Amino acid sequence: MPRELMLDEKTAARNMAEIEPKYSSQEAVVEANRCLYCFDAPCIMACPTGIDIPGFIKKISSGNLAGSARTILKSNILGASCARVCPTSVLCEGACVMLDRDELPIKIGRLQRYATDYVFENDVKIFDPPKKKSGKRVALIGGGPASLGCAAELAQLGHDTVIFEKKEHAGGLNTYGIAYYKLTTETSLKEVELVKSLGIEIRTGVEVGKDIQAKELEQEFDAIFIGVGLGHTYKLDIPGEDLPEVVEALEFIEELHVNPLHEVPVGRRVAVIGCGNTAIDAVTQAKRLGAEHAVIIYRRGEKDMPAYAYEYDIAKKDGAEFVFHAVPVEVLGKDGHVVGLKLARTEMGEDGRLNVIPGSEFELPFDMVIKALGQEKMTDMLKGMFPDLELARNGVIQREPATGQTNIPHIFAGGDGANGGSEVVNAVGEGKKAARAIHRMFTGETVEGPVQWTRIGVVNAKPVGSGLDNPIRVPELETTYSAGGK
Amino acid sequence: MADLSINLAGIKSPNPFWVASAPPSNTAYQCHRAFEAGWGGVVWKTIGEPIVNVSSRYSSIDINGSRMIGLNNIELITDRSPETNFREIKECKERWPDRAIIASLMTDSRESWHDYMKQSADAGADGVELNFGCPHGMCERGMGSAVGQNPDVIETIVGWVMEAAEIPVIVKLTPNITDITYPARAARRAGANAISLINTVKSVTQVDLERMCPEPYVAGKSTPGGYCGPAVKPIALSMVQECASHPEVGLPISGIGGIANWKDAAEFIALGSTSVQVCTAIMHYGFRIVEDMIEGLNDYLDRAGFASVNDLRGKAVDTVQRWESLDLNYKRIASIDYDKCIGCNLCYIACEDGAHQAIALVDPDQKGVGLGPGRLPGRPVPEIKEKECVGCNLCSLVCPVHECITMIDVDNGKEKMSWSDYQEKVAKGEMEPIPAHP
Structure with missing residues (x-):
């Protein structure tokens, strides 16, 4: 059976509404007032972009919403999407001191969303143009979070940037690859506009290696940042994989971002192979689109799943089903359509390897199969663009973690293509680090921080007066820390 | 970007936010940290004959889980020598020429006032603030609120001070009086350049019913202290307004009392303050709070269409009537x-x-x-x-x-x-x- 279930417009909109709606002003202030405004707060340490979290929350509490958003976006230009998609329970909120007082952590993600929405809704000017232009130009390949983070930082440091994006819109996974109920296309595109407002040029519909050659970029630009992300989902390599109802998870998610919600068809019985966070997005989305059964098939057990616990909870609440310790051995088809999966049971061998139990095969009826097995590295594409670029053995771009610099000095990299696949916030953080390294290469200047001013104390000054006999020294900091007060 | 710079009776600062004379302004170290954070001015912890303090010194009240809604203290003026304090003022001023440093002073004899005035000017202070307000300890020795509660004495002492004044003189008023305009007018008559208010309100925050003794507890006894923090803001706003409205006062005002964020500050300014002073919020959260104050006030002024913070000053005074x-x-x-x-x-x-x-x-x-x-x-x-x-x-x-x-x-x-x-x-x-x- 082809995929044919479709919801009416109203139901689709309701099912796909954001799972954590925007706070009302009262909710936001009440929640903000719970924040203790810790000094040297653990939540800041836990944020890969080092947002001054107590600082922005305090500003919500005082009614300084533009300032609150400014604090967020100066550290993380994609603060609005990160507010929605960050795994906060294992990052900032997981570090909240409230947990040590046996209370719920401050809802940092939702407060961050409240503050950043204010900017979009009120057209607030957040950034001043850079004081001086360097005349240097940087090309960024790929328009996802890493490149946006890198370009935003470069633009603020006075360098010209051009992003090359092969798709119709920039934003990468934020625009096309995150479950719609977490992050709408609209939000991601607004964020892209915010990046553009810094004077960044984004050439969409331009594929490097096809529409323009990497060599041309090397000639035309002073540095290159590779933020290409990852490729297609790994193959199952089993019979029946080519049937039309076998799709990749990211393609399925993208369908909702490029089509009206009520025009995306889904099967009645949907299997999702894999149990990472993308698999959860896919199975939940299938359920919300009206699938009668949406089943995760995972080769290991519940305790081994790579998905975050809160993602698993979302899926369970949506009524997803789970088959653990099973692998697909064949996609069953009839008349050119998927009718089911042949599965086999697995067990952990004494050598720690996962074995398929011979003779354990069984069949389950499905009319749609979604592959969520992780994404391939872009090895061929990268080698095609830059034959001398060194790749790690697992296919990611080899780079200096602190700077993003590759073996080719003027080429830098960050994001999934370099880290093998991580969160949006990590991609932004890596883009930002690379931007600072590029800036240092151009100018010899090291961007100090920005660090929280509270950590600066009195430095680089001769002690004066009895009170300054022991001036505070700055501890070695992550260069991605944010500037609260400066 | 609105212009936040102010000029209070000749004392200039890049923004209206001053650290009040209190524990946060005790040393050069703190003064530097305050200026690093962005404060426009610091009113030094009151200089006088060094005193000896007791242990413990503060108590507070919490309301429904909100900590330190009101803070009470029995700490006295500086316990460091005038030489140390004036030397540090000089060093801080040299390093932060664009910020305001105001020496808070408290002493007794005419000669002594003259001496402190000269030392303040020599140290490069932008002005002085006369502490006629502390409601604990110093008043028992005929200083602090003992002066502030008697307009005649204010007039006499301010008169002495003005004889030796090379820099602007601010008189800090105690709220522990029935009509704040009496001491304010006395200051004016004696030639003071500005007033600041309010100092702390005489208070006992609570009684420990086990020990049958109030806090702060000092070896089985306690003493009434000075109350400040968010709880006193309404009292302070009213007194600021009374002084701003009274035709015989007519002096620039530095507003003090429970200011914790930009909105509080804007309210004090709208009721006639030129600068505002903050202590309790710093004692709670540190100097870093000024970032939100500067940014929030700036954004508010832009939104409300004021080009300068001076345009906001006194805008609400006339709406307060009998x-x-x-x-x-x-x-x-x-x-x-x-x-x-x-x-x-x-x-x-x-x-x-x-x-x-x-x-x-x-x-x-x-x-x-x-x-x-x-x-x-x-x-x-x-x-x-x-x-x-x-x-x-x-x-x-x-x-x-x-x-x-x-x-x-x-x-x-x-x-x-x-x-x-x-x-x-x-x-x-x-x-x-x-x-x-x-």
Whole structure:
């Protein structure tokens, strides 16, 4: 059976509404007032972009919403999407001191969303143009979070940037690859506009290696940042994989971002192979689109799943089903359509390897199969663009973690293509680090921080007066820390 | 970007936010940290003959889990020598020439005041603030609030100070007095350049019922201290306004009392303050709070269309008038948004027992208001008895839901009539007296 279930417009909109709606002003202030405004707060340490979290929350509490958003976006230009998609329970909120007082952590993600929405809704000017232009130009390949983070930082440091994006819109996974109920296309595109407002040029519909050659970029630009992300989902390599109802998870998610919600068809019985966070997005989305059964098939057990616990909870609440310790051995088809999966049971061998139990095969009826097995590295594409670029053995771009610099000095990299696949916030953080390294290469200047001013104390000054006999020294900091007060 | 710079009686600072004379302004180290954070000025912890302090020194009150709504202290002025303090002022001023440093002073004899004035000017201080306010310890020795509570003594001492004044003189007033304009006018008569207010309010925050002794506890005894923090802000605002309005005061004002964020500061400025001073919020959270204050005030001024913070100054002063000038014919009543009402009925019981019996509890079905955000079926909902409602605001004050009960103006077609107008009209026989409420 082809995929044919479709919801009416109203139901689709309701099912796909954001799972954590925007706070009302009262909710936001009440929640903000719970924040203790810790000094040297653990939540800041836990944020890969080092947002001054107590600082922005305090500003919500005082009614300084533009300032609150400014604090967020100066550290993380994609603060609005990160507010929605960050795994906060294992990052900032997981570090909240409230947990040590046996209370719920401050809802940092939702407060961050409240503050950043204010900017979009009120057209607030957040950034001043850079004081001086360097005349240097940087090309960024790929328009996802890493490149946006890198370009935003470069633009603020006075360098010209051009992003090359092969798709119709920039934003990468934020625009096309995150479950719609977490992050709408609209939000991601607004964020892209915010990046553009810094004077960044984004050439969409331009594929490097096809529409323009990497060599041309090397000639035309002073540095290159590779933020290409990852490729297609790994193959199952089993019979029946080519049937039309076998799709990749990211393609399925993208369908909702490029089509009206009520025009995306889904099967009645949907299997999702894999149990990472993308698999959860896919199975939940299938359920919300009206699938009668949406089943995760995972080769290991519940305790081994790579998905975050809160993602698993979302899926369970949506009524997803789970088959653990099973692998697909064949996609069953009839008349050119998927009718089911042949599965086999697995067990952990004494050598720690996962074995398929011979003779354990069984069949389950499905009319749609979604592959969520992780994404391939872009090895061929990268080698095609830059034959001398060194790749790690697992296919990611080899780079200096602190700077993003590759073996080719003027080429830098960050994001999934370099880290093998991580969160949006990590991609932004890596883009930002690379931007600072590029800036240092151009100018010899090291961007100090920005660090929280509270950590600066009195430095680089001769002690004066009895009170300054022991001036505070700055501890070695992550260069991605944010500037609260400066 | 609005211009935040101010000039208070010749003391210039890049923004109106000053650290008040208190524990946060005790040393050069703290002064540097304050300026690093962005504070526009520091009023040094009061300089005088070094004192000896007791241990413990502070106590506070919490309200419903909010810590330090009010802070009380029995700490005295500086325990460091005048030489150390003036040397550090000089060093700080050299390093931060664009910021304001004001030396707070407290002493007794005319010679001593003259000496401190000279030392302050020599240290490069932009001005001095005379501490006539501390309600504990120093007043027992004839200083602090002992001076501030006696306008004649203020006039005498300010007179001595002005004899030796090379830099602007601010007189800091104590609120522990029935009419703040008396000491303010005395300062003016003696030639002071500005006033700052309020100093702390004499207080006992609580009694420890086990030890049968108040906090702060000092070996079985305690003493009343000086109260500050968010709890005193309304008292401070009122006194600032009184000084700003009084024609015989007419001095620039540095506002003090419970200022914790940009909004508090803007309110003090709107009621006539040129600069504002902050202590308790720093003692709670550190100097870093000034970032939000500067940014928030800036954004507010931009939004409200003020090019400079000086344009905001005093904007609300004239709206505060004597009761007799208020319009007796103005009418407002409460209005409930049933889509927001959560059914706590606090408005009902507050009005019924605490005010004017102008709210009824009615059947929600008959009223046709549904269940709102999720009220239990069958439970009554509050309804404003519009004829009975006197527009007192109480229900909107107790209502825990933002914008659920709002007060709306009622056009009763009557012309403005103040108490004074009313008295006149009745006297002239133009109207009958308004009948007493039944």
